Amino acid sequence: MRRSAAVDAPAHTVAAVLREPSTLVRALAGAGVRARVSDTVGRLLVPGDEVRLGFPFSPWMVPTWLRVVRATPNGMRVVLVRGLWRELTVEASLTELGGRTELVAEFRGTAAFGAASRRSVEHALDTVVREIGAVAQDWAGRRVVVGAAIVHDGLLLTQQRRFPVADAGRWELPGGRVEPGESEVDAVVRECNEELGVGVAVDGGVAAGGSGGATSRVGTDVPLEPDSVLRIHRARLLDPSEVPRPIEHRRLRWVGAAELGELDWLEADRVLVHSLRLMEA
Numbered sequence: 001m002r003r004s005a006a007v008d009a010p011a012h013t014v015a016a017v018l019r020e021p022s023t024l025v026r027a028l029a030g031a032g033v034r035a036r037v038s039d040t041v042g043r044l045l046v047p048g049d050e051v052r053l054g055f056p057f058s059p060w061m062v063p064t065w066l067r068v069v070r071a072t073p074n075g076m077r078v079v080l081v082r083g084l085w086r087e088l089t090v091e092a093s094l095t096e097l098g099g100r101t102e103l104v105a106e107f108r109g110t111a112a113f114g115a116a117s118r119r120s121v122e123h124a125l126d127t128v129v130r131e132i133g134a135v136a137q138d139w140a141g142r143r144v145v146v147g148a149a150i151v152h153d154g155l156l157l158t159q160q161r162r163f164p165v166a167d168a169g170r171w172e173l174p175g176g177r178v179e180p181g182e183s184e185v186d187a188v189v190r191e192c193n194e195e196l197g198v199g200v201a202v203d204g205g206v207a208a209g210g211s212g213g214a215t216s217r218v219g220t221d222v223p224l225e226p227d228s229v230l231r232i233h234r235a236r237l238l239d240p241s242e243v244p245r246p247i248e249h250r251r252l253r254w255v256g257a258a259e260l261g262e263l264d265w266l267e268a269d270r271v272l273v274h275s276l277r278l279m280e281a
């Protein structure tokens with residue numbers, strides 16, 4: 001069973017909405033399917049997270065547990081962990097063309113208790129695809145906070161916040177709000193200069209004034225409350241002999257892929273750890 005939709009938003013934004021638990025839970029509820037995620041799930045689903053579904057047609061209301069096995073800017077894959085199914089996989093694939101994204105959602109499932117209500121699953125798939133499209137179009141208009149993933153000698157540069165009090169001591173990537181009229185690439189360069197005192201280049205980006213950077217993105221967008229998104233770009237030190245200094249932060253730390261999971265990240269950054277790890281590999 002397959003559904004597709006053309007969404008007026010870039011793929012890295014649509015991919016973020018695919019991973020957002022509240023959109024999924026709300027859309028499924030609209031189709032009569034009860035969905036729950038565990039309290040340990042962060043702002044976005046990451047590989048290993050599980051979702052519990054209560055299909056209205058399931059005998060004795062036995063729940064279906066699914067696990068996320070892939071969550072990238074190109075889509076997401078979810079597989080069966082347990083439940084009354086012989087097989088169940090949902091795969092969402094994204095293809096971007098000129099700022100618009102083709103979303104293809106494919107459901108493959110064989111219920112262990114005879115013919116599942118095909119119409120109910122079709123309705124759920126339709127509702128989820130429609131809701132994801134609508135939310136992605138909304139997020140595409142949000143203000144962007146850029147973050148820089150600066151890798152040097154296989155280590156990623158992270159910084160520890162000093163303020164506000166609620167975030168003091170937690171780790172993030174260098175960056176900040178994109179100013180009106182400024183490109184994301186220019187914002188990365190400006191923020192790194194202000195916060196670290198070094199020049200950086202955005203890989204896959206273009207020189208100052210351009211709006212490039214399409215190939216430099218790491219992971220999907222991450223929603224920030226109330227109305228912006230965090231978007232990470234891969235960057236490198238222009239002069240590797242220059243040493244970044246913590247101008248506005250408590251301290252800096254270069255971390256290896258294995259240590260990424262140990263940092264007390266800001267909540268939004270935590271869901272990017274698996275993408276940052278892939279980038280460093």
Ligand SMILES: Nc1nc2c([nH]c(=O)n2[C@H]2C[C@H](O)[C@@H](COP(=O)(O)OP(=O)(O)OP(=O)(O)O)O2)c(=O)[nH]1
Nearest residue numbers: 145146147172173174175176177224230266268269
């Ligand atoms: N720079 C940065 N900000 C992040 C990250 N993760 C995350 O949730 N944020 C949030 C914290 C803030 O609410 C918001 C923007 O952060 P900021 O304080 O660096 O922005 P800015 O330099 O433009 O500063 P300001 O003008 O708003 O004071 O984004 C991250 O990795 N890097």
